[in-house]
Amino acid sequence: MAELTDRQELNDRLNLIETMIAEGRQSTQSWGWTFVLWGVAYYVAITWAYWGNPAIAWPVTMVTTGLITALVAMRRSSGRPETSLGRSMASVWISLGVSLFLFGICASSSGHADQHVFIAVIATMLGMANATSSLTLRWKPQFACAVVWWAAAAVSLFGTVTESSISFLVAIFLCQIVFGIYMMICEGREARQGRKEGPSHA
Amino acid sequence: MPEPMPQPVTDLPELNPIIHGKLRLALLSLLSTVEEAEFIWLRAKTNSTDGNLGAQLLKLEEAGYVAMEKKFVLRKPQTLYRMTESGRQALTEYVQALKQLLGAAIDA
Numbered sequence: 001m002a003e004l005t006d007r008q009e010l011n012d013r014l015n016l017i018e019t020m021i022a023e024g025r026q027s028t029q030s031w032g033w034t035f036v037l038w039g040v041a042y043y044v045a046i047t048w049a050y051w052g053n054p055a056i057a058w059p060v061t062m063v064t065t066g067l068i069t070a071l072v073a074m075r076r077s078s079g080r081p082e083t084s085l086g087r088s089m090a091s092v093w094i095s096l097g098v099s100l101f102l103f104g105i106c107a108s109s110s111g112h113a114d115q116h117v118f119i120a121v122i123a124t125m126l127g128m129a130n131a132t133s134s135l136t137l138r139w140k141p142q143f144a145c146a147v148v149w150w151a152a153a154a155v156s157l158f159g160t161v162t163e164s165s166i167s168f169l170v171a172i173f174l175c176q177i178v179f180g181i182y183m184m185i186c187e188g189r190e191a192r193q194g195r196k197e198g199p200s201h202a
Numbered sequence: 203m204p205e206p207m208p209q210p211v212t213d214l215p216e217l218n219p220i221i222h223g224k225l226r227l228a229l230l231s232l233l234s235t236v237e238e239a240e241f242i243w244l245r246a247k248t249n250s251t252d253g254n255l256g257a258q259l260l261k262l263e264e265a266g267y268v269a270m271e272k273k274f275v276l277r278k279p280q281t282l283y284r285m286t287e288s289g290r291q292a293l294t295e296y297v298q299a300l301k302q303l304l305g306a307a308i309d310a
Contacts, residue, residue, distance in 0.1 A: 010304050016224065017231045023247050024235030081239035
């Protein structure tokens, strides 16, 4: 009993609980690369559509990127546990991907959406997904991305075709490439801290 | 005004001996953050050996604090563990008892 009531040992137990909970939560955070990958994919699709074949540029690029994302994500998440938070985040982004794909295919094949509407809808949906993710994770930098996407949607609807295109390209650069790299830096830092403060009790 | 008498040791809560073991406590804390986890993930997070980890998980399973499920994913066997409701309850009670004991140790 004397052992059990030893203050240092009790503190050690409390610290152990905190460390393990932090370790468990850390395992769900490694998605910066997807932002960069999709940012590059958007640029590839835009470039291909502009100089090549617009009918196949977007569907082919999006499907290929979707497959790459799924494969890499499956490989990286192998052996990692599933959490409610992780599943809710995945739900948001998978739903966004399906919505964007359906909208893109239907809008381009029906011809009912001009560039203003096309970019505005895509930017609004991306803003919504970033905002949902930011509010769920309580991560302010991602909300800034949502604001940039919504601003791009507004510019696309009220501006000229050139302004619409520039706003879309800038939003992709800031919210996919820059934010994705920033996310990867944060994840790398967290992983290094995790390794440094890792468990040494077992 | 007379000073309040210190609490007798008998009034202090007892720590659940099944949870109190370091590795078992680490496992329950880890499992409290996830829905389910693979054996290899738990092993990596706790830096433990297969034998020790298996033995401690078995103790937790026998106490009804964790549930084990074996399945095949892409023909590879997977052993998954998840925390049960009674495991969650026991961990909560353990943390409360720990805080109470620490409070008493500070007051003493």
